[in-house]
Amino acid sequence: MKLFIAGHKGMVGSALVRRFQKEKGVELALRDRGQLDLTNQKQVFDFFEKEKPETAIIAGARVGGIQANNTYPAEFLIQNLAIAANCVEGAYRAGVKKLLFLGSSCIYPKLAPQPMTEDCLLTGPLEPTNEAYGVAKIAGLKLCQYYRKQYGVLFYSAMPTNLYGPGDSYNLENSHVLPALIRKFHEAKVSNNSEVILWGTGNPQREFLHVDDLADACVFLLGLNNPPDWINVGWGEDIVIKELASRVADTIGYTGNIVWDTSKPDGASRKLLDISRLTVLGWKAKITLREGLRLTYQSYLDEMKSGQLR
DSSP states (O other): OEEEEETTTSHHHHHHHHHHTTSTTOEEEOOOTTTOOTTOHHHHHHHHHHHOOSEEEEOOOOOOOHHHHHHOHHHHHHHHHHHHHHHHHHHHHTTOSEEEEEOOGGGSOTTOOSSBOGGGTTSSOOOGGGHHHHHHHHHHHHHHHHHHHHHOOEEEEEEEOEEESTTOOOOTTTOOHHHHHHHHHHHHHHHTOSEEEEESOSOOEEEEEEHHHHHHHHHHHHTOSSOOSEEEEOOSOEEEHHHHHHHHHHHHTOOSEEEEETTSOOOOSEEOBOOHHHHHHTOOOOOOHHHHHHHHHHHHHHHHHHTOOO
């Protein structure tokens, strides 16, 4: 099987490469951003036509936390729309047999019942702080659904919860909550700072999945003969951000005070995925949050030492 992983240098893409390198009979077709601009239609179409992969996973995206989404909504919308449209149409034209599009839990309404089932899609307004990204991911999901319906191709989507792990972005201007916590507590420990200031109230609840578990789920989903049009991928339990901060601090060994800046936004109060459909199909995550935090902090130290920290 020849497999194209779009976005293979990112956190998710890197995990997919690590996982699929263990699979027998898989030939990886990989291009970095300098070789293939996923927002450029001609480049994407030409790539698919030349390489003719049998299978594709679309993991490439412009991603970021609350601050980045709030600051650059136009870029988040147009770039992610372009990536989805170019990859889905390019894959269809080139005869790709199976395509897995990776979405996000932010496709679901802000006030969706918790935990969020796949059926709550488009039943209410999105969380305003990441609406642009969510709209683009919904469009990608719907593209796969309608190409499958109209053309009979096996294009479908996976909706991961909040991800973390090796290769994450620790840039405080665009990072997600967990890598931001790791960097802030590590730097506070090194500098011997007496306190760390964190955004919001700390009361929202979030679910976290180690990126290596997501990669394993993708292997499983690509093995299904008749998968759902889209399916949630998560851990199945969430944690209050205040408790998460305490766990990260403990993992790093920071013993100072944690101060919450309540003038900053919280985002959605809760985002927990219902993973019952995936569980029934036979897959469940394995890496606990405690073990995942330990592994991720070690990768943070390793990436910083090697100069590869993003």
